[in-house]
Structure formats: C-alpha cells, structure tokens
Amino acid sequence: TQLLEQSPQFLSIQEGENLTVYCNSSSVFSSLQWYRQEPGEGPVLLVTVVTGGEVKKLKRLTFQFGDARKDSSLHITAAQPGDTGLYLCAGESDYKLSFGAGTTVTVRA
Amino acid sequence: EAGVTQSPTHLIKTRGQQATLRCSPISGHTSVYWYQQALGLGLQFLLWYDEGEERNRGNFPPRFSGRQFPNYSSELNVNALELEDSALYLCASSYGTSGGETQYFGPGTRLLVL
Numbered sequence: 001t002q003l004l005e006q007s008p009q010f011l012s013i014q015e016g017e018n019l020t021v022y023c024n025s026s027s028v029f030s031s032l033q034w035y036r037q038e039p040g041e042g043p044v045l046l047v048t049v050v051t052g053g054e055v056k057k058l059k060r061l062t063f064q065f066g067d068a069r070k071d072s073s074l075h076i077t078a079a080q081p082g083d084t085g086l087y088l089c090a091g092e093s094d095y096k097l098s099f100g101a102g103t104t105v106t107v108r109a
Numbered sequence: 110e111a112g113v114t115q116s117p118t119h120l121i122k123t124r125g126q127q128a129t130l131r132c133s134p135i136s137g138h139t140s141v142y143w144y145q146q147a148l149g150l151g152l153q154f155l156l157w158y159d160e161g162e163e164r165n166r167g168n169f170p171p172r173f174s175g176r177q178f179p180n181y182s183s184e185l186n187v188n189a190l191e192l193e194d195s196a197l198y199l200c201a202s203s204y205g206t207s208g209g210e211t212q213y214f215g216p217g218t219r220l221l222v223l
Contacts, residue, residue: 043152095164099151101151
C-alpha cells in the first residue's frame with residue numbers, strides 16, 4: 001500500500017493543453033517534494049513545499065500544498081513535449097521520503 | 110560539480126546469487142539513501158547511511174544490507190536474490206541530516222534476476 005496516492009496514473013494530452021496531477025495521503029508531512037524522472041535517469045527535484053496552503057510557481061508549473069499538509073497538486077499550463085516524463089511526489093517525515101507511484105505524462109506534439 | 114554516480118548501470122544475476130551495487134555521493138554530501146523502484150510500485154525506501162552508520166531502514170528483509178565507507182561512498186548488497194528483486198535501484202545523497210535536506214539522485218542500477 002502506497003503512503004501517497006497519485007492520480008491519474010497515466011495522462012496523455014496535446015501540446016498546449018493544461019494538466020493537473022494530484023498527490024493525496026492520510027498522513028501529515030513535514031514537507032512535500034515533486035520530482036520528474038525521465039527514462040534511464042534518476043528523479044530530479046522540481047520543488048519542495050513546506051507550509052500548509054503554500055503555492056509555488058516554476059515557469060509554467062504551479063505546485064500547491066494542502067492546508068493540512070496531507071496533499072498536493074501539480075498544474076502545468078500550456079504543456080509542451082519537453083514536459084513528458086514520470087512525475088513523482090514524495091512526503092518527508094522522520095528524515096525519510098515516501099514516494100507515490102508516479103504519474104506518467106505524455107505531451108503529444 | 111559531479112553528480113551522484115552509480116555502478117554498474119545494469120546487472121544480471123540468477124536466483125540465489127548475491128548482487129553488489131555501488132554509489133558515490135556528490136562531493137561534500139555525508140548522507141546516502143538507497144531506494145528500490147519496481148515497475149508500477151514507485152520508489153520504496155531501503156536504507157539511509159550517514160557518517161558511516163545506518164540511520165534508518167525501510168520494510169525490507171535482512172538480506173538487503175549495505176554499508177558506507179569513510180569517503181562516504183556506499184554499497185548495497187542483496188543476498189539470496191529472488192525474482193521479485195528485479196528493479197531499478199536508486200541511490201541519492203544529501204548534505205547533512207537536519208531534515209528536509211534535498212536528495213540528489215543518481216541514474217540507478219537496473220538489476221535483473223533470472
């Protein structure tokens with residue numbers, strides 16, 4: 001059983017469309033991180049959110065941490081083929097990261 | 110600055126054998142973490158080493174073990190390999206242990222057990 005549930009599992013959209021990935025848990029985390037992983041590589045950190053209700057923007061990516069620090073969302077505006085990859089959320093607690101199973105995003109040109 | 114490196118990139122073993130995976134952290138990082146990424150299961154935390162000592166362990170059997178050397182590099186050993194051990198094994202390193210430290214991941218070692 002995953003501590004963090006990500007949805008959807010797969011997402012395929014056309015270039016220029018928007019998308020949202022969700023990360024939910026019944027546990028409270030000290031921080032929540034989002035990673036992107038491409039085939040044959042390790043995950044690369046995109047953002048860390050720490051405060052409940054926090055919203056962070058990274059160019060076309062918007063990350064939100066839930067008020068109760070149990071859930072998060074990643075929204076991509078005007079997706080591009082370069083956004084294709086596996087998006088992973090990870091909650092930090094007791095110096096340990098717990099990962100969701102990931103959302104595979106495919107952006108078609 | 111060199112990132113986290115792992116070797117070998119691929120490893121093929123048969124059931125019952127032992128596998129040894131290696132990781133070199135980013136220079137200056139003292140903590141090394143090991144994760145297993147099996148298909149469809151996401152990353153599962155295996156082990157955390159800092160300053161040569163095991164600090165935390167995930168829900169894996171004792172045949173998964175490792176160590177950290179004085180130069181902070183690390184080794185993961187998997188004994189009595191089972192088919193289900195086939196996965197991508199990722200190593201990450203971080204600076205310090207105050208909590209919330211960013212973990213930087215290596216490219217992984219893909220282990221295939223036949």
